[in-house]
Amino acid sequence: MATSLHSVNHALFKSASTSSLSPSPVFRLNSTTAGFNFKPLISSSSAIITRAAVSSSESGESHNRETFHGLCFVLKDNIDTDQIIPAEYGTLIPSIPEDREKLGSFALNGLPKLYSERFVVPGEMKSKYSVIIGGDNFGCGSSREHAPVCLGAAGAKAVVAESYARIFFRNCVATGEIFPLESEVRICDECKTGDVVTVEHKEDGSSLLINHTTRKEYKLKPLGDAGPVIDAGGIFAYARKAGMIPASSSG
Amino acid sequence: MASSVISSSPFVCKSSSSSSKKDLGFSSFTKSSQISIHRCQKKSISRKIVSVMAPQKDRSPGTTGSVKTGMTMTEKILARAAEKSLVVPGDNIWVNVDVLMTHDVCGPGAFGIFKREFGEKAKVWDPEKIVVIPDHYIFTADKRANRNVDIMREHCKEQNIKYFYDITDLGNFKANPDYKGVCHVALAQEGHCRPGEVLLGTDSHTCTAGAFGQFATGIGNTDAGFVLGTGKILLKVPPTMRFILDGEMPSYLQAKDLILQIIGEISVAGATYKTMEFSGTCIESLSMEERMTLCNMVVEAGGKNGVIPPDATTLNYVENRTSVPFEPVYSDGNASFVADYRFDVSKLEPVVAKPHSPDNRALARECKDVKIDRVYIGSCTGGKTEDFMAAAKLFHAAGKKVKVPTFLVPATQKVWMDVYALPVPGSGGKTCAQIFEEAGCDTPASPSCGACLGGPADTYARLNEPQVCVSTTNRNFPGRMGHKEGQIYLASPYTAAASALTGHVTDPREFLQ
Numbered sequence: 001m002a003t004s005l006h007s008v009n010h011a012l013f014k015s016a017s018t019s020s021l022s023p024s025p026v027f028r029l030n031s032t033t034a035g036f037n038f039k040p041l042i043s044s045s046s047a048i049i050t051r052a053a054v055s056s057s058e059s060g061e062s063h064n065r066e067t068f069h070g071l072c073f074v075l076k077d078n079i080d081t082d083q084i085i086p087a088e089y090g091t092l093i094p095s096i097p098e099d100r101e102k103l104g105s106f107a108l109n110g111l112p113k114l115y116s117e118r119f120v121v122p123g124e125m126k127s128k129y130s131v132i133i134g135g136d137n138f139g140c141g142s143s144r145e146h147a148p149v150c151l152g153a154a155g156a157k158a159v160v161a162e163s164y165a166r167i168f169f170r171n172c173v174a175t176g177e178i179f180p181l182e183s184e185v186r187i188c189d190e191c192k193t194g195d196v197v198t199v200e201h202k203e204d205g206s207s208l209l210i211n212h213t214t215r216k217e218y219k220l221k222p223l224g225d226a227g228p229v230i231d232a233g234g235i236f237a238y239a240r241k242a243g244m245i246p247a248s249s250s251g
Numbered sequence: 252m253a254s255s256v257i258s259s260s261p262f263v264c265k266s267s268s269s270s271s272k273k274d275l276g277f278s279s280f281t282k283s284s285q286i287s288i289h290r291c292q293k294k295s296i297s298r299k300i301v302s303v304m305a306p307q308k309d310r311s312p313g314t315t316g317s318v319k320t321g322m323t324m325t326e327k328i329l330a331r332a333a334e335k336s337l338v339v340p341g342d343n344i345w346v347n348v349d350v351l352m353t354h355d356v357c358g359p360g361a362f363g364i365f366k367r368e369f370g371e372k373a374k375v376w377d378p379e380k381i382v383v384i385p386d387h388y389i390f391t392a393d394k395r396a397n398r399n400v401d402i403m404r405e406h407c408k409e410q411n412i413k414y415f416y417d418i419t420d421l422g423n424f425k426a427n428p429d430y431k432g433v434c435h436v437a438l439a440q441e442g443h444c445r446p447g448e449v450l451l452g453t454d455s456h457t458c459t460a461g462a463f464g465q466f467a468t469g470i471g472n473t474d475a476g477f478v479l480g481t482g483k484i485l486l487k488v489p490p491t492m493r494f495i496l497d498g499e500m501p502s503y504l505q506a507k508d509l510i511l512q513i514i515g516e517i518s519v520a521g522a523t524y525k526t527m528e529f530s531g532t533c534i535e536s537l538s539m540e541e542r543m544t545l546c547n548m549v550v551e552a553g554g555k556n557g558v559i560p561p562d563a564t565t566l567n568y569v570e571n572r573t574s575v576p577f578e579p580v581y582s583d584g585n586a587s588f589v590a591d592y593r594f595d596v597s598k599l600e601p602v603v604a605k606p607h608s609p610d611n612r613a614l615a616r617e618c619k620d621v622k623i624d625r626v627y628i629g630s631c632t633g634g635k636t637e638d639f640m641a642a643a644k645l646f647h648a649a650g651k652k653v654k655v656p657t658f659l660v661p662a663t664q665k666v667w668m669d670v671y672a673l674p675v676p677g678s679g680g681k682t683c684a685q686i687f688e689e690a691g692c693d694t695p696a697s698p699s700c701g702a703c704l705g706g707p708a709d710t711y712a713r714l715n716e717p718q719v720c721v722s723t724t725n726r727n728f729p730g731r732m733g734h735k736e737g738q739i740y741l742a743s744p745y746t747a748a749a750s751a752l753t754g755h756v757t758d759p760r761e762f763l764q
Contacts, residue, residue, distance in 0.1 A: 078519060078608060080728040087704040087731075090356045091388060091395035093402075094472060095363030112729040112736075137520040137553065141726060142704075143455040143469035144357060165553055166524050167455060171471035225343050225487060235477055235485065236368045244345065245369075245481055 065179075065201035065231070068157055070130025072197045072211075073119055074188055075111075079134055080141035081168065083110035085150045087142070094149040101125055103146055104153025117193045120154055127154040131197050131209075132178075134161035135188045139168025145175060152177030158199050160209055160220060162186055173226045176234035181207055182221040190216065321583030323491040324558050325526040328466040328580055332449045340490035340589070348380070349448035349465075351478050354434050355385040357453035357471075359402040364476030375410045376482035382414040382443055383407055384434040389699045390421055393707035397421070414441070424664065424697040432663035432698035435459040435631040439543060440665055442572030446561040446579035451478060456631050456725065458549045462542035463569065464561035464579050469550065489555045490589040491526040491582075492517075496533040498597035503763045505641060506541035507633060507723065507743035509533075509594075510548045511602045515612025516592070523553030525589065528582065530560055533596040539568045540637040547632045548725050551609040601758050603721070604741035607729050615746050618756035623740070624718035626653070626751040627732070629660030629696075630703040633723020633744050636669040639695075642748040643675045643683040646690040649762040654754035657692040658712035660701035667698050692751070705733040714739075721750040 089106050092099040104126060108119035120127045132151065138161035139147060148171045151159070158179035159172070172180040181199070187209065191197070195213035199220075202208070205227065207220040223230055232238035239245045322330065326338050333344040353361050366373060375381060383403055388396035400418060407415040416437060418430035431437035435456050438444055446464035451457065453475045460467035470484070478484050494513060514521070527549045534542070542559050549557030559565075561579040569577070601615040628634065628642055639661065646653075661667040670683040678686060684695060693712075702712040703724040710733075714720055717736035724732070727739035742750065745759035752762065 078728070080726070082704070082726070082728055082731055088707055090704075091393060091399060091707065093359045093363060093399070095360045095367065110730045110735065137523070140519060140553065141455065141728060143453060143457075143471055145360060145471035145473060148471075163520060163523070165520070166555055167469055167471065167550075171473065174471060174473040174477075229485075235473060239477065239481075239485075244483070245477075 065207075067198060067200045068130065069196070069198045070157065071128055072131040072133050072191055072193065072195050073108075073117070073127070073129035073156075074191050074193045074195075075108075075115070075132065075134045075138075076188055077135035077162075078137045078140055079111075081139060081144055081147040082141055083112070084108055084139065084147040085144075086110040087144075089150075090144055090146055092146065094145055100149060100153045103150040104155070107150040107154040107156075125154075127156060129193070130155065130157045131199060132156050132159045132161075133188050133191050134159060135186065136161075136163045138162075138164050139172075140165035141168075143167040143171070145171045148172045148175055148177045160187060160199070160218075162188065169226070173229050174235040176230070176237075179230065180226075181209075181223075183209065184219055184221060187218050190214065319583075321585030321587065323526065323582045323586040323588065324464065324528060324560065324580055325466055325491055325556060326488060326586070327582075328447055328449065329486065329488055331447070331580070332466070338488045340488050340587075342488045344486060344488065345483050346449055346486050348451055348478050348482050348484055349445075350380055350382060350438075350443055350450045351475060352382045352384060352434055352438055352443070352450065352452035352454070352457065353403075353475055354383070354387055354454060355389070355396070355399045355403060356387045357475065358383055358385075358406070359399050360472035361453055361475035361479060362402075362406045364473055365479040368476060369480040373480060375412070375479050378411045379413045380482070381410075381412050381479070382416075382434075382438065382441075383412055384416045384431060384437050385418055386432055386434045386437070387700045387704070388706050388710070389418060390424070390697045390711065391707040391709050393709070396707055414443070416441075424667075430664060432661070432666070433631045433634065433700055435543070435547065436635055436662040436666065439463070439539070439568075440572070440663060442569070442575075445569055445573060445575060445577035446565060447577050451475070451484060455550045456547050458554065458557050459543050459547040459631055461546040461549065461557035462539060462559050463565055464559060466556055466558070467546075468556045487524070489524055489526045491528050491558075491586070492522055492554075492590040492592070493588040494527060494529050494531075494592045494594070496529060496531040496594045496596050498533055498595045500533055500536060500596055501599070503601060503745060503759045504596070504599055505743040505745055506537060506544040507548075507741075508599060508601050508746075509596065510545050510551075511604050511609070511612055511741060511743075512594070512599055513592070514548065514552045514610045515602065515604070517552055517610075519551060519608060519610045520553045521610075522549065522555075524555055525553075527552065527554045527557045528559075528588070529557065531594075533594075534559060535562060535564075537564075538637060539564060540635045543635070544632055544638075548609065551725060601743060601746050601760070603746060603756060604727060606727055606738040606740065609726060609741060611727075614758070615742065615749075615756060616758035616760075618740070619753075619758070621740070621756040622719065623655055623721050623750055623755060624716075625655050625712075625714075625720045626657040626747050627660070627702060627712055627720055627722040627724065628658065628744055628747050629662065629701050629712075630722075630724040631662060631700075632703075632725040633747070634660055634662035634666065634698075634701075636666050636673070638723060638744040639666065639670050639683045640673070640675055641744040643681075643686040644677065645745050645748040645759055645762050646692075646752070647675060647678045647681065647686050649690075649749075649752050651752050652689075652691040653751040655751055657687075657690075657751040658702070659687060659692055659695040660712065661695055661698045663698050667695060670695050690752075702732050704731065721747050721756060723747050 444463040450467040546557035714733035714737040749757040
């Protein structure tokens with residue numbers, strides 16, 4: 001069964017075209033009040049839905065990331081993955097829909113007492129907060145994907161942090177669960193949990209965080225190298241576009 | 252380089268010139284690094300250091316007249332794995348993967364994504380390059396945890412995965428001939444770590460394997476699902492920070508002290524997206540297990556991977572465990588490093604990381620008034636054979652009994668057996684287990700990740716109350732070992748053992764000198 005390292009696993013061609021893929025359980029299928037546009041990248045028989053909007057087919061450069069509004073939840077520095085989702089919930093499997101839902105209900109359960117607001121009210125499955133604002137080194141600690149998954153499952157759409165730990169950032173990009181944005185200043189010191197914010201994406205690739213409660217605007221850093229992967233909708237979609245893996249059944 | 256500067260201020264030398272190994276004087280940076288890296292100031296410190304350590308772009312041509320651009324070890328490994336002759340930091344490249352490891356927590360999700368994306372009937376890219384090691388939530392009645400091991404068994408059967416270290420009898424770990432325990436230790440012990448290779452794992456401490464001179468880093472389920480199908484991954488080439496550790500290792504100091512020292516120096520985000528390359532005479536004197544401890548906590552500094560140049564020690568270890576051919580690589584003399592740190596190890600003292608951050612460094616002796624409730628010796632960081640040997644050595648030298656519950660969790664079956672079989676040098680032939688029993692420690696438990704990350708409620712040694720614990724593990728953020736108000740002091744096995752004997756955080760020199 002040895003496959004050449006130089007080539008893509010050709011067994012995938014066969015299996016992808018003959019099997020019927022169940023709908024992607026990880027990516028959200030329903031948008032709530034406002035959210036990213038969904039558009040299947042591949043034919044409807046595979047029903048792989050992506051969160052971020054798809055680039056237009058004519059030019060690979062443009063993107064149409066949606067603007068959205070919501071309440072923000074403010075955190076400080078070094079929010080590690082065990083605070084985002086305590087390790088005991090690691091028995092839940094993010095790729096199973098019911099488990100993913102449960103993960104969402106436990107999102108940010110590990111926060112210490114100094115955070116008086118609960119991200120998800122006990123007993124509920126989703127959060128009322130759409131944007132998480134963080135300080136430095138957001139998502140440090142484990143490589144467990146349960147962290148970005150639980151935030152996305154809880155209904156959060158984006159994190160705006162001063163800086164990220166690499167594995168967490170990478171997992172956000174690969175899964176498409178939550179948009180990882182980087183601020184230029186320490187927004188977490190200027191916003192309060194419950195402020196109403198808008199995250200606006202501009203044509204030129206830059207983004208803005210507008211805090212309607214404080215009437216302040218913050219420029220956000222461009223996505224950089226992660227941009228194309230995020231815009232494609234995650235690593236799989238990106239790889240298909242780049243021709244690294246076969247698109248599943250055509251037509 | 253002895254001078255009065257050394258006695259008053261540290262042993263740390265930072266330099267902006269990194270193209271040669273010439274001895275550098277102690278710069279004024281020592282002062283700024285003394286502004287302790289407490290969390291409130293950490294941000295400004297780390298920014299300052301980074302901005303001063305500008306990447307070295309302009310280099311004078313090599314004396315040989317060669318125009319070949321020098322690459323670091325990591326750059327070379329990635330270039331080769333991407334079938335390129337040259338890569339530079341910042342390049343995004345598709346890399347061939349040599350080994351993919353997963354365990355019971357992330358394996359089901361990774362395979363779930365693999366099937367979802369490639370099809371229910373899809374086959375993995377190479378069933379001999381995947382190593383499945385249940386280790387996280389094993390000895391528990393938690394049904395979901397047990398289910399996850401069963402799920403992995405199904406996947407491994409279906410895909411004909413060659414290396415699946417299965418466990419079926421949870422009541423008696425010894426009844427499971429294939430079961431190993433903690434993945435990072437098992438990978439090394441089973442010969443899956445080889446110089447020059449690319450090893451990925453669905454666990455942050457996959458960086459441990461960098462001790463073998465390979466590129467090893469942690470990834471999530473989705474990336475792993477991708478690798479399962481293709482054997483490739485998209486990686487951004489990291490710049491390398493070089494840490495040169497010279498001098499003779501004091502008898503009371505261990506690799507854990509070295510890495511805690513470094514993380515305290517550069518902060519938990521000091522190496523974000525970067526490689527941490529360790530070299531120097533001290534590194535050369537370290538055993539493989541000590542090198543593993545060092546590289547293990549690279550992720551706690553934000554590092555992408557850690558790496559140590561392979562030498563005779565490495566080759567001796569590896570060649571005894573695998574017959575797969577490998578080719579080590581080494582940093583070129585004219586390679587670019589984005590930062591350079593030098594340590595005189597002989598000047599270092601045992602340190603701990605106080606709650607609640609791995610960079611909250613303090614001298615162990617300065618914490619002697621901290622009363623503790625328990626001690627935990629285990630995990631990939633501090634639960635290997637040599638870690639237990641060290642603790643046993645200290646207990647034996649002290650000849651006393653522990654004052655607080657002392658939990659011992661060997662990382663793997665092999666470590667457990669060593670604890671019960673190997674004689675501890677200088678003890679007249681006693682085994683670790685005997686010494687631990689005489690000291691009043693808990694009986695060594697079934698090998699697994701145990702309480703390092705809390706785990707299901709019935710996990711052995713889980714912190715279920717807001718207690719103070721000295722631990723040989725790797726992270727101490729709030730709630731790490733269970734209770735949100737638990738206070739975890741990260742320490743070396745020597746420091747942990749010494750602390751157990753006094754009931755306070757204790758410098759091991761109290762018992763070792």
